[in-house]
Amino acid sequence: MIKFLNPSYVFKISGKLLNLFKTILIPLVIIGLVFSLFLSPEDYIQGDSVRIMYIHVPAAWISLFSFAAISFFCILNFLFKLKNVTLIYKSLAPIGLTFNIVAVVTGSLWGQPTWGTWWAWDARLTSMLVLMFFYIAFIFSYKFVSNPDRSIKACTLISVLGLINIVIIKYSVEWWSTLHQPASISLTNETTVHFSMLIPLGLMVFALFMYVAVIFLMKYRIETIRIKKKGIKNYEL
């Protein structure tokens, strides 16, 4: 476990994993796209518009999962002051924001043919929009707060408040009457999505998580090199 917190070990492994994930990514995306655009059946109510689900659902999951992970690492950093953890959440935040935007835009494109509107101020949609503002505030707090201690405090505060919003997003469709449908895929209850649609969905989830891993490792290397560059400048003095 300690090995995985050692920056030099993580940096070395990140290079190897990056090459492996890049090799797997393109075939995986192609297979996922073929299944989701051409091979999967249309929905008996929503017709072909259901294909948007294969992008929208993984994007929303990545966005929520990233913020939950960011909150976990922020709390960990706040309590134990682990430098490596800072690199992890700095690398994750732009990815989470990107997929949050993708989820909102594709949700809007799905909403028009199914609900007859691009946007509604219902609980699920609004809480997803609020998450976007949490991401922006979080990124600003580590980019523009120069004092490291204050930056860590600001990041932790925003991530903890954002975590409450994650819970609201999850249960918004149960607590309020919303245009958005309740969860179709559940670990505890019965999954209402047919197997023929679960395969392309699973493939796209896997492909997009692989893409996230590639970007995350690249960003992790960027943040590490930035720190090392400062170290070299100290050698010059």
Place this chain on the structure above:
Amino acid sequence: MNFEIFVMNGFGIYVWSSFAFTFLVCLFLFLRTKKTLKKLEKEFVKEAHNLSEDRLKEVKKQKIAKEILISHSRS
């Protein structure tokens, strides 16, 4: 040519727009991240080679610095 694949019973515009938007956003993020990584690696190597020989040896003793120099020379 079967245009039904693209039209998708009138839903094509929404479906293709969603996939195209996601693809472009992902491509932009990938290219921008890759460019930044290459630029930083290049700058790091340049700064390392501007050091005196003794200091460069010291830098090369650090595992991460060594890894950056190796990965840059490979690419």
